[in-house]
Amino acid sequence: MSRSRAVLAAAAAGVVAATSLTVIALTSQVASAATTTYTPVADTHVDSSAASTNYGGSGQLGVDNSPVKRMFLKFAVSGLSGSVSSAKLRVHTDNVAGANSGNGGTFRAMSNTSWSETGVTYNNQPAIDGATLGSLGAVAINTWYEVDVTAAITGNGTFSIGVTSTSSDGADYDSRETGALAPQLVVTTGTTTTPPTTTTTPPSGDPVLVGAGDISNSGSGDSATAALLDGIAGTVFTTGDNVYNDGTAAQFASYYDPTWGRHKARTRPSPGNHDYHTAGASGYYNYFGTNAGPSGRGYYSYDLGNWHVVSLNSEISMSAGSAQEQWLRQDLAASSKPCTLAYWHRPRFTSGANHAPNTSTGPLVQALYDHNADVIVTGHNHHYERFAPMNPSGGADSTRGIRHFVAGMGGASHYSFGTIQPNSQARNSDTYGVLKFTLHSNSYTWQFVPEAGKTYTDSGTTACH
Secondary structure, X not given: XXXXXXXXXXXXXXXXXXXXXXXXXXOOEEOOOEEEEEOOOEEEEEEHHHOOOOOOOOOEEEEEEOOXXXXXXXXXXXXXXXXXXXXXXXEEEOOXXXXXXXXXXXXXXXXXXXXXXXXXXXXXXXXXXXXXXXXXXXXXXXXXXXXXXXXXXXOOEEEEEEEEOOOOXXXXXXXXXXXXXXXXXXXXXXXXXXXXXXXXXOOOOOOEEEEEOOOEOOOOHHHHHHHHHHOOOOEEEEOOOOEOOOOOHHHHHHHHOOOHHHHHHXXXXXXXXXXXXXXXXXXXXXXXXXXXXXXXXXXXXXXXXXXXXXXXXXXXXXXXXXXXXXXXXXXXHHOOOOEEEEEOXXXXXXXXXOOOOOHHHHHHHHHHHHOOOOEEEEOOOOOEEEEOOEOOOOOEOOOOOEEEEEEOOOOOOOOOEOOOOOOEEEEEOOOOEEEEEEEOOOEEEEEEEEOOOOOOOEEEEEEOO
């Protein structure tokens, strides 16, 4: 099939070629941008089971539907000298075991900005009457989450945001009384832009790792996700099945190259079972060259900032004592980086209906756990799923557990979910997108970035071990 439109789009975007270790700043940068962080001047929640009680002095903010709990936040924005280009509300879930495993709620603008933190009860609560700004799905305890509220923050002034939930399994957040874990409104101003440039780090100063798996075929999903990469600087990863159906050189040329291929210089891939439909995955290794690690082996590692990143191969032996497993243990032992992320194709944990959890990957998971790794990303099932941090047996582990993601939403037709596995926290099976990691010095932020026209998102922040 013809991919002329995708090729023209790439040319129009002015994509900059770079070496595999260079981060490409494909988006325009704000030349005179300024960012200011505000904490609430008031926050509280109301509870239908205690309709006359005020919770203004509490360290906790609740949202639920049984009993009904609603949350209120008020910010006084001042000192802005330019137009608002971005406003993000950051909230932190309370660190009480079992309290925050439910739905994070829907965030809406409010017209009432005169309500009092110490006066609001369920009986006299202000109306949550404005536009919907965003929502959070399943949330975990002791984690930061972010909602884009740019539509509500117009400049200097006082702004109220209300949070409701239709779920009987709600969430609890930390209030302003907690200090460092108080809600934050992060406002960026500035509209003057400069042309794209090539830099060695993203504009934020922290490395970005972004990608997905199960990518290119004769459909249009890969064009949609490649367009997302056009606007995200950083290193691109893939979680296998780069091109369908058989990983041939012709399929790489026809399907992958006109879309995700325009980011090949900054891509660090991993192979999948469809790549191995061609003997020895020769189409894959010939296409990606040295960016795929030593030819024919399929596993390698590299560093990004304070992070050690490992790309593994689930299409060869992963058993304890295998060449790959022994290499992984030696590689992890030699790393001096405090944070570690690994990715490959077949998921150890998944709720997908098409492919069951793959126990053969267990020795790799065990090696990573033994060396205190933080994140594992896989594909194979064509959808998105996020798990809470777990030990190698799949038990919740908030101390040393590895957070698992299934990121198979790169462009191939979607798969449905089957039996939902324990500790699954977020799922989507109808939106193509990419998974973006911002790799801070001692923590990471994840963000599901949806294709144009879709609204599903998932994001959060977790500290390294």
